[in-house]
Amino acid sequence: MTEDFDNTAEAIRRLQELQSVRLSVGVPWLNNHLNMIAMVQEYGKTIVPVNRQWLALPTPNSGDKRPADFQNLFFMLGKTADQAYLAMPDANSGFKIMFILRKSVVIPPRPFLRYSFNHHLGRWTELGADLAFKCMVGQIEPKDVYSVLGEAMVKDIKQTITDFSTPSNAPLTAKNKGFNDPLIDSGELRDSITWITERI
Structure with missing residues (x-):
């Protein structure tokens, strides 16, 4: 006991x-x-730009660089007002898209x-x-x-x-x-x- x-x-x-x-x-x-x-x-x-008009989404062409790292980017409007691109000259195709620009990006849960x-x-x-x-x-x-x-x-x-x-x-x-x-x-x-x- x-x-x-x-x-x-x-x-x-x-x-x-x-x-x-x-x-x-x-x-x-x-x-x-x-x-x-x-x-x-x-x-x-939902991510929106804070200090600028667009969010810059890198494409594989840009590697790990940001838009500021390129000297010869030019702006291209897309098919709608909330789409645009940053591209650079390319000898073969005329241009290549480096960044896709968007007003917002939605990350789903x-x-x-x-x-x-x-x-x-x-x-x-x-x-x-x-x-x-x-x-x-x-x-x-x-x-x-x-x-x-x-x-x-x-x-x-x-x-x-x-x-x-x-x-x-x-x-x-x-x-x-x-x-x-x-x-x-x-x-x-x-x-x-x-x-x-x-x-x-």
Whole structure:
């Protein structure tokens, strides 16, 4: 009976320790650039020019350069008032388009975090409950609960980013990237997904 009482007290202590920590999973808080990218992808955004009339969207012809990096660009109107181009002379075709000009660009939502939460919450909950039980009976330590659960959540979110396909990239974006993978360009966003624990 005394042994049972001692085990119960230890189980309660372990449970209280688990409840004193919060697990957070996602993009690192201190990386403002990646947080901005994650928010835009998650909720979508309409981008408009701030200090100029047009947004300049690079074509593969421009490489990694900006309009200011070219000396001989000229302006061409498109078929409608909200379309235009920056081009430069070309000996073969007469000109080649370097930048597509638009009044705005709409980035559609690609909610990889909400998708992961909605599709994996049940499994995460079951895993968390199983780990908490193992912790309470002394099979694992409290810190192991969060490391195993955090890694599982990170893996699932990264897989969601890899598999996400709809809505796809705009044709120009896919052409510039060389592939059509809406949530992956360099892979920096996916690779940044991590977990941390905080005392509460």
